[in-house]
Amino acid sequence: MTLAIDTQQLRKEYGRRAVVKNLDLQVGEGEVFGFLGPNGAGKSTTVKMLLGLVRPTSGRLKVLGGSPDDLAVRARLGFLPEQFRFQTWMTGDEFLRFHGQLAGLSAAELRTRIPAALKRVGLGGRGHEALGGYSKGMLQRAGLAGAILARPRLVFLDEPTSALDPIGRVEVREIIQDLRREGVTVFLNSHLLSEVEQVSDRVAFVKAGEVVRAGSMAELLAGALPVEVKVDRLTPELLSALERLGKLERRGEQQVSVTVSGEEVIPAIASAVHAAGAQLYALMPQRQDLEDLFLQLVGDSGDGGSAVPNGDLKQGAA
Ligand SMILES: Nc1ncnc2c1ncn2[C@@H]1O[C@H](COP(=O)(O)OP(=O)(O)OP(=O)(O)O)[C@@H](O)[C@H]1O
Numbered sequence: 001m002t003l004a005i006d007t008q009q010l011r012k013e014y015g016r017r018a019v020v021k022n023l024d025l026q027v028g029e030g031e032v033f034g035f036l037g038p039n040g041a042g043k044s045t046t047v048k049m050l051l052g053l054v055r056p057t058s059g060r061l062k063v064l065g066g067s068p069d070d071l072a073v074r075a076r077l078g079f080l081p082e083q084f085r086f087q088t089w090m091t092g093d094e095f096l097r098f099h100g101q102l103a104g105l106s107a108a109e110l111r112t113r114i115p116a117a118l119k120r121v122g123l124g125g126r127g128h129e130a131l132g133g134y135s136k137g138m139l140q141r142a143g144l145a146g147a148i149l150a151r152p153r154l155v156f157l158d159e160p161t162s163a164l165d166p167i168g169r170v171e172v173r174e175i176i177q178d179l180r181r182e183g184v185t186v187f188l189n190s191h192l193l194s195e196v197e198q199v200s201d202r203v204a205f206v207k208a209g210e211v212v213r214a215g216s217m218a219e220l221l222a223g224a225l226p227v228e229v230k231v232d233r234l235t236p237e238l239l240s241a242l243e244r245l246g247k248l249e250r251r252g253e254q255q256v257s258v259t260v261s262g263e264e265v266i267p268a269i270a271s272a273v274h275a276a277g278a279q280l281y282a283l284m285p286q287r288q289d290l291e292d293l294f295l296q297l298v299g300d301s302g303d304g305g306s307a308v309p310n311g312d313l314k315q316g317a318a
Helices: 043-050 092-102 107-120 136-148 166-181 193-199 217-221 236-243 263-275 290-298
Strands: 003-014 017-028 032-036 058-063 077-080 154-158 185-189 202-207 210-216 225-231 247-250 255-260 280-285
Touching: 003 043, 003 185, 017 043, 017 185, 017 202, 017 210, 032 043, 032 166, 032 193, 032 290, 043 058, 043 154, 043 185, 077 136, 092 107, 092 136, 107 136, 136 154, 136 166, 166 185, 166 193, 185 193, 193 290, 202 217, 202 290, 210 217, 210 290, 217 290, 225 263, 236 247, 236 255, 236 263, 255 263, 263 280
Parallel strands: 032 185, 032 202, 077 154, 154 185
Antiparallel strands: 003 017, 003 058, 202 210, 225 255, 225 280, 247 255
């Protein structure tokens, strides 16, 4: 796998405090990679080091096979910052022209790419308006247009949908999927875990400056699967049959939770119920999602007082 991002023992200290510690991160070319962690975990600092905006205290990093200090490498990076405070006196067109010129695009390229980029982010025909009159969601879209204007090979998107409504979020998800189809690597920082779950090929959880877990969605969410089983009566014979399939937790006269290794075991639960002559009322796998995993891995850290991600928790998950 060719790596778009490769860090080894990357570290950043502010004063005597290490905010990123010995970070080893490998992201393959063309991957959509979700970078998750509570407030203050060191995500933005990591992104800034990868962009060459913050100097690491120690360790090594490569982006697109080189250094972000190399202008040829930097020209192939795109960045949507979390705090998008743009030049409000400029129109959308002027803002993109400014960024495009900084990225070295020619006048001819700018003429075709600016309207195309605006259209792609849902701002077609709005380029003549001043950014000062844009809504927060429009500004975020304009920032995204700026990040992809120069056709980067690696794009960092820091909370790309924080200002968007649900329709806008779907649209940005589609743009990320298009970028993946074009072979662009996307490094995604987001608190919206369900969103990360839907678009990322792999994710890493970072806590207090260190990666605590990384892998594909399937790898991370595999393993123990609790299945709630409800029957007319739980006989000793049925309980011992279920015990052979997984760990049991009794819920009452008619219900038991069986934690099995994966969904391929579910049919065996139904067969055991049938063989014991019981009536099956319900068989409910309780799939773990990214949010459960987030709370489990990083639930007791962060410097914002709470590790709970912004507004994306299902009821009662904590
Ligand atoms: N320039 C700086 N000087 C001193 N400390 C800093 C500086 N930048 C960041 N920090 C500290 O480093 C820690 C990590 O910050 P960072 O912004 O990287 O976290 P984050 O994971 O991106 O958080 P959030 O999700 O809240 O954006 C925080 O405790 C922050 O206060």
